[in-house]
Every structure is written in C-alpha cells, then in structure tokens.
Amino acid sequence: MTKYVKTALSLLTGVFPVLFFSQEIKQMTAKEVADLALQNHQQLKVSAQNINIAKQQTDITRLQKLPALTASTSQYYLGDAVAIEKDFANSMNVPMPHYGSSYAVQATQLIFKGGLVNKSIELAGLREQLSELDLEKDKQDVRLLVISNYLDIYKILNQEVVFQNNRKLAEERLKNIQKFYQQGMVTRNEVIRGELAIKNLDQGILTLVNNRKILNYNMNIALGLPSDTEIIPIENLTNKEQGIGLDYYMDLAHSYNPQMKSAKTNINVAEKNIEIIKTDKMPTLSGFGGYTLQRPITTRNPVVDMYSGGWQAGVSLSYNIDNLYRTKERVKLGEIQKSQANDALILVQQNVDMSVNAAYVKYQESIQQAEILNEAKKLAEENYKITEAKYLNQLAVQAEMIDAQNQKLQSELDYANAEINVLYQYYNLLKSTGTL
Numbered sequence: 001m002t003k004y005v006k007t008a009l010s011l012l013t014g015v016f017p018v019l020f021f022s023q024e025i026k027q028m029t030a031k032e033v034a035d036l037a038l039q040n041h042q043q044l045k046v047s048a049q050n051i052n053i054a055k056q057q058t059d060i061t062r063l064q065k066l067p068a069l070t071a072s073t074s075q076y077y078l079g080d081a082v083a084i085e086k087d088f089a090n091s092m093n094v095p096m097p098h099y100g101s102s103y104a105v106q107a108t109q110l111i112f113k114g115g116l117v118n119k120s121i122e123l124a125g126l127r128e129q130l131s132e133l134d135l136e137k138d139k140q141d142v143r144l145l146v147i148s149n150y151l152d153i154y155k156i157l158n159q160e161v162v163f164q165n166n167r168k169l170a171e172e173r174l175k176n177i178q179k180f181y182q183q184g185m186v187t188r189n190e191v192i193r194g195e196l197a198i199k200n201l202d203q204g205i206l207t208l209v210n211n212r213k214i215l216n217y218n219m220n221i222a223l224g225l226p227s228d229t230e231i232i233p234i235e236n237l238t239n240k241e242q243g244i245g246l247d248y249y250m251d252l253a254h255s256y257n258p259q260m261k262s263a264k265t266n267i268n269v270a271e272k273n274i275e276i277i278k279t280d281k282m283p284t285l286s287g288f289g290g291y292t293l294q295r296p297i298t299t300r301n302p303v304v305d306m307y308s309g310g311w312q313a314g315v316s317l318s319y320n321i322d323n324l325y326r327t328k329e330r331v332k333l334g335e336i337q338k339s340q341a342n343d344a345l346i347l348v349q350q351n352v353d354m355s356v357n358a359a360y361v362k363y364q365e366s367i368q369q370a371e372i373l374n375e376a377k378k379l380a381e382e383n384y385k386i387t388e389a390k391y392l393n394q395l396a397v398q399a400e401m402i403d404a405q406n407q408k409l410q411s412e413l414d415y416a417n418a419e420i421n422v423l424y425q426y427y428n429l430l431k432s433t434g435t436l
Helices: 002-015 030-040 042-065 116-182 188-223 246-256 258-281 323-392 398-433
Strands: 024-028 068-077 081-084 091-094 099-112 229-233 284-295 308-318
Touching: 024 030, 030 042, 030 116, 030 188, 042 116, 116 188, 116 229, 116 258, 116 398, 188 229, 188 398, 246 258, 246 323, 246 398, 258 323, 323 398
Parallel strands: 024 229
Antiparallel strands: 068 099, 081 091, 099 284, 284 308
16 A cells, blocks of 8 residues: 555645645654654643643652651831739839840640541552543543544545546546547547536645645644654554454553553542541641740849740640540441442543443444445446546447446445545554554
8 A cells, every 4th residue: 555655645736736745755654653642642742741740749748758847037116014902903014125025936846636638649659540541531632632633644645646647537538538539430529528627636636635735734833843854654454353352452551551551540549538537536646846035134123134944855645535526427428438439430432332342343344334435446446447447439329438437436435435434444453452
C-alpha cells in the first residue's frame, strides 16, 4: 500500500502543483504518531499538572508529622491600676510602668491520634494514584484521536490513488471518443460527457487534497511539528491480531483499563476515609514546650519594670466527648460511600465489558467487510472491462460506460476505506482495553 501512497503524491504534484504544500515530508507509522503525541499534545501537559498538584498535596500532608512552631510578640501600653476596697467605699491609683511587651516561642508535637497522620498521608497517596490513572485515560484518548486523524490522512491518500487511476482511464476513454467523433460515429455531446467526467474527477481530487491539508495541519499542532510538515502514513495494513478471541481482550481490559483501575482505587479511598473517621474515637496526645518573656512584672506590688522569663514542657491529653455519637454517624456515611464505590466498580466493569465486546465485534466485522468489498471491487472492475469492450465495439452507449465507471470508482473507494477501517477498529479495540 505504501507504493500507492507514493504514486498518489507524484501524481498530485503534477496535476495540482499549487496545492502541494509540504516543505518537509515525514513518513510515520501509527506508533510513531502516537508516541509523538504523548510528548507534545497540550491536553496531556494540562493533565500532567494534576499529578504534580496531587504529589504536592501529599508532601503537604507529610508535613503534619513535623512539630507546629509558633513565635509571638506583643507591644502594648499599660495604664495605671485602680485599687478599690471590697465595699467600693475607697479607691486608690497605683502607678504602673506604661510600656509593656511580651515574647513567646511555642512548639507542639502530635504524639497519638489513632494513626491520623499516617492514614491521611496514605489517602493523599491514593488520590495521587487517581490523578495518574486520569492521565493514563487521557493518554489513551489522545492516542486514539491522533491515530484516527492519521488514518483519515491514510484514507484520503488511498482515495487519491483511486481517483487518479480512474482519471487516467477517463482520459484514455476520452481519446477514443474523440476518434469516434472525428469519424462521425458519435455526436459532440458524447465528447462533452467524457470531458465532464474528467472534471468531476478533478473536483473530487481537489476536495481530497484540501481535506488532507486541514487534517495535516491539525496533526502538526497535536504532534508539535512545524506547520508545513507533510505527514505520510506508512503503516502496514496487514499482520494485525485477528485470531485472538474475545476472552483475551476482556482479560486485558480487566487488568489494564484505567477506568477499572480508578474504580478499584476509589474503593481503597473509601476504606481509608473510614479509617480516618474512626480516629476521632481516639484521644489526642500531644507534647508541647515553650519559653515566654514578659515585661513588666505585675504579679508583685509594687510593680517592677523588669522582664520575667520562664519555660515549660509537658504533654496534653484531650478527648472530644461528643465524638462518641458524632463519629458513629460519620462512619455510617463512610460505609455508604464504600458501598457506592463497590457498586461503581461493577458498573464500570459492565461498561468496559460492553465496550470491549462492541469493539471486538466491529473489528471482526471490518475484516469481513474488507473481504466482501474486495470481491465487489473485482466484480466492478470486470464489469468495467466488459462494458468498455462493448463500447469500443459500438455495442454499448456512453451512459452504460459512465455507469460502469462510477460503479468501479465507488467500489474501489469503498475497499480503500474498508482497509483503513480495519486498522481503526483494531486500534479502537486496543483503546477499549486500555492498552493502546
């Protein structure tokens, strides 16, 4: 098939030199196109940032293992104190140093909370896995997208070969008609019909060339190539997996499909969330230590305008009694979410199984269609040759000849499309399993 692509290119440069736009020709297989898309497609760069965000969230969660450190200072104006007798009969003004300040450093370290910190880190790790699986799913989507465009280019090139071959035949037939016309065997309208047939083929070629230009430009953006690069598909249309049964692809999907993996990970997330909720049933044990420096000293009379400093260290134990009834309801919510995640896994597996089954059936169908259309193409070619021989011997009219040519052209186009459709359905099958 590669030689047909090269034939189409050489013919197009001769027939439509203005439309031949490439400055650099790049021959590529489907795998090369897909790999290049993974490196340069903008959608994947956006998705990859979600992984970086999730990793950063994990790093932030790990910081909970470190002690909490605080430093504070206060600068304030201290007014005079008023001493009042207990029967409020008399009072006296007590002069105070008016400038006050305090400095403090405090450290707190969580010692025990039922493994809250470690479980939070594990939960962040699971969410990181989910973001990686989302990226893998996006990679599968991008691969199929660029391969689909790649195959559309391949299809157009094959169609161009068909049109060019039929154009050659139309030109030869026009020469014969012109000879008949010069001999007075046919009228002028027969010549016009032959010329119109060539113009119709030229119009079809023009449309194909422009469609290929659009696809080529879009592919260059997706692959990160210069916009004037012309991509030439050289993928082999044969030697694809045909004898492997449906069960093989089902097993692949259950093991590698990113949606299946995400659904299983969501169950782990729900389980980890329940573990974190249950830590609320545990008391909180923390260690603390600090140092304070304060001025003036107001705990004695008269007040002394000096700094007083002191340090402290110890442990604190606290327990929220309301968690005895609040946590129970939150755990119940977590169990419902876990049950939902299990049901979601079953639903995802059903959808994946249906997708794989449909893709497998369509792949087998495309192979059979290609065989049928190949036979139809042979019959149309045979019909064309018979009709042409009858026409040259004046046993058939021009309308029969044009009808035979149209049948031949359509059958060749259908077969060219069917060959590419086999490739597309194969890659779509791989995508459904998550192994494209």
